[in-house]
Amino acid sequence: MRRLIRPFDPQSLAYPWKNADPRLDTLSETVQEIAAVAERQKESRSATFERIWSAAHAAAGLSAPRLNPSLHPQFAVPFLSEPWYCCAEPTRDLLVSIGVQKPVPKQAVATADGFV
Secondary structure, eight states, X not given: OTTTBXXXXXXXXXXXXXXXXXXHHHHHHHHHHHHHHHHHHXXXXXXXXXXXXXXXXXXXXXXXXXXXXXGSOOOOOOOTTSHHHHTTSXXXXXXXXXXXXXXXXXXXXXXTTEEO
């Protein structure tokens, strides 16, 4: 891993790195873009997953098998933009929003999640 990690980037507060297989970095960018567009357009999770499924197979040089949604249970699946996920792997939209201070409302109450 040490060969892959670049010097600390104070702008992004991270140690950037590239995968030894550049196709994985390309796939990661593609999946992040699919998730970001899906979030902005309020696309269904199943439609988003199908696009990611196809992109992953295409990156591997494989044909994506057809998904049969009736075989999958119908329960709530988290979005890729939920706070518990996006903080671990923020989207470009979230990174752009970092540093932009939102005004604190009058009579705001501080909580663990911010201001209410």
